[in-house]
Amino acid sequence: MVQETKTTEETKESKSSDGYDNILEVNNLKQYFPITSGILLQRHVADVKAVDDISFTIRRGETLGLVGESGCGKSTTGRSILQLNNPTAGEVIFNGENIANWNVNQMRPLRRQMQLIFQDPYSSLNPRMSAGSIIGEPLIVHGLTDSKNEYRERIAHLLENVGLNPFMADRYPHEFSGGQRQRIGIARAIAVNPSFIVCDEPVSALDVSIQAQVINLMEDLQEQYDLTYLFIAHDLSVVRHISDRIAVMYLGHIVEIADRVELYENPQHPYTKALLSAIPIPDPVLEATRDRIVLEGDVPSPSNPPVGCVFKTRCPEPSNQCTEGEDQMHLVEVKADHWVDACCVNCG
């Protein structure tokens, strides 16, 4: 991030410190959830450090994959960016403006530009609303249609765009399969013509043969609508397919960010290596000869994370410096555009 670029008046909002056209910049974002004790006097006794000091950027038009195990804070990151949580500290710079801790009224016009696709296609659609009104609601909320005819036309168009039949607008969620419901969720997200979508595990609840359909659809829509995605998932093979760059998260920290090809060919962090080796390959001959890095133990509790490097309790080869060190975790650039946690670079 040393490379400074002169910013002219026209590109002020889009060009940022690292020379790329960033739609989003997250700086030192922290999201703590308080643990309280007592019934009347809710004493604040500790914090769950769901997201602890992470920084990354998303470039316009790209897909950034965010991977990690459940509980590592990847969904919280997505929600904090959208200000669905109030970040404890840090900056969320969207199109040049720091939107951290904006209130509901300030956020409302911005919601047109940033949308969310949920994991569970069953609980994320209101069972009492028809598919048409689910997709049409954002149009009404943001006042994007003037007449009933236009409203209907846009719903029909959106349904067609996500591969559903326009006459399905009158059906209710229970009449659709999981894959079709996810398509409705996607149609709802793109209804307001957003520029940025947080996709929170959009395919992990779907059957294997349907996953590929939804991934292809999301790629088509990205091209058609110039979308930028933050793609949150735990399945690295899916993330590798759809993302341009990938960030790996562990216990509230980003431990590695790199281009997808670089990350898969040259992973640096032991956690990334373990994640990659855990992904099964559907080939019994290959699998039989493949070495697997099995991480011992469980993820430590985010309310009481290890001091210093958070990965040291599960690291296969921790150095002394690492187990005893208490340095704050931070990323260093080991190669152009390839950032790895400093502790692991020192461990070598």
Added chain:
Amino acid sequence: MAERLLEVNDLATYFFTADGVVKAVDGVTYHIDEGESVAIVGESGCGKSVSALSIMRLIASPPGRIVHGEVIFEGTDILKLSEAEMRDVRGNDISMVFQEPMTSLNPVLTIGYQLTEALKLHMDLNHKQALERAGNLLEQVGIPDAHRRLKDYPHQFSGGMRQRVMIALAVSCNPRMIIADEPTTALDVTIQAQVLEVMRNMAKEYGTALVMITHNLGVVARYAERVIVMYAGKIIESGSSEDVYNDPRHPYTLGLLRSVPRLDEAIPEKLEAIEGLPPLVIDLPDACAFAPRCKFAIDKCNEKMPELEEISPGHMARCYVASELHELAKK
């Protein structure tokens, strides 16, 4: 040659609902040899879980009923056993690991109680012996500080740990066969590998046959010796895992294998999705159920359901174009 442990002959389980007869499992025939690990693969609704539940006779009735067929376990047809005799089979001879480690343990009883309950019932152990064995079992499935944790409740364990407890529970009475219904679907990728590894090691150690039911062909590639693929209530392909993975003979199997992105291959422009949706298994016509989604369908496919035919020794497929599938797929 290993001995036949289980033979399922022409098993059919239907659900009689207000909308019509759901033929969840419709004439399924397969066998499991002693000590073998077999994967049953298919999408949700294809009947893979129902076929397993039918073996355990755990189908809710009504609406479900095993309409015909035999399940011969070590020479006896367990569909003909009385409910009391069946109770001896469950847990003792055949046990099951369920998908949801969150809901399949009783939240108000300790892990120790739940483990010893089965041990006392099936193995005639006294309380002390049962506790000792329960602790050893937990140790074997890789739970640290196992003997002390017997006093803990399920909510004090993480998802992966609970699934290990379920595995300990399944092997506790030395069964001859374990049926694992989507044992790792609810778990994280790194934990999935651990749990499957534990399950296979335990099965190997006790010489137990392992039936893994899953929707993910990738997950079981490392562990299954044979694979059975189901679609819309029928077996559409079965064979050794080398045959099924490297030489699939049914367009559905081929589609499943091609539609998942693979880490060991270059990133393709687009994934090869299987278009369309799996059919509802209500009132299916006598035609290949996959034909509407099949790229290689010919006229005959819509007229009559093809039979399951042997392509090479031990490798069966239910498809008219099975022998030419390779040449067709290249185009």
